[in-house]
């Protein structure tokens with residue numbers, strides 16, 4: 001598998017697939033379908049979407065078999081077309097480099113080789129979407145359906161540092177506060193104005209008071225704009241807030257609080273837009289899977305798995321929020337997601353394959369929650 005793996009990774013990385021370029025994401029899907037058929041011996045189902053790229057699904061085992069495990073990945077990347085010309089795929093001392101290699105084309109190969117190695121009768125689904133990097137709007141319903149049909153979800157995103165699994169991910173909310181006051185000449189009759197910028201500044205101060213970094217809760221004003229000319233009381237101002245939370249309860253509480261910013265004060269009217277985008281993936285969703293992973297890693301003679309709580313979001317958040325046991329980081333071992341130096345440790349990444357196979361097989365024989 002060693003050479004095949006690197007060559008297959010080269011093909012996948014060279015099929016550039018920025019989320020914004022639907023045609024390119026579909027072409028990468030064509031290549032993945034062919035590659036996957038060669039590796040697993042079966043073509044995928046290709047599920048079209050009206051408002052985004054298609055998804056690919058490989059399925060082993062009888063469709064209605066209990067104890068199904070979902071392997072989840074995405075083929076879109078954050079890299080624009082042409083990046084491959086600047087940073088061609090290469091292998092250097094056991095590391096593979098190239099745009100999207102770590103996030104997460106190497107993970108897609110872990111999925112395909114695992115599907116090939118696991119018994120045909122073992123109930124496992126491998127779903128590959130094409131819009132994760134832009135929020136999974138087009139694939140979300142499908143992800144939820146497949147997750148709810150599964151006893152557990154293994155997400156094939158790249159691992160945290162040193163190959164650690166991701167046992168918790170923060171939730172994310174985004175808000176836009178629209179402030180509307182009244183314009184007036186700042187010299188002739190400033191008292192007739194209602195200053196939207198001053199109201200916005202008050203809201204900046206109020207919002208940062210919600211910060212509780214010790215609880216993993218951050219509220220960050222990220223962008224702001226106000227005013228039309230240097231000598232006019234501004235009648236409008238716009239403020240963007242980025243909110244990261246560790247628990248669903250915090251996400252709800254902050255949402256309620258930010259919504260109280262709406263309404264009129266001092267002659268300025270405030271409208272709150274936005275809200276929770278991804279729920280947090282709380283640690284409890286990963287605990288049982290993490291101990292199973294440790295069991296199988298020991299049996300395979302692999303290093304005991306480490307795990308990390310991370311700030312970034314992935315489709316693992318969607319699955320965990322449904323209450324389905326979910327563990328992330330089964331894909332590439334390496335580093336540098338969304339960075340020009342992203343790299344994949346080929347040997348350590350290939351070792352994910354027998355681990356995923358053992359987990360899936362073990363879960364089929366001994367489900368997490370008995371009947």
Ligand SMILES: [Zn+2]
Pocket residue numbers: 074103104132157158314
């Ligand atoms: Zn990713």
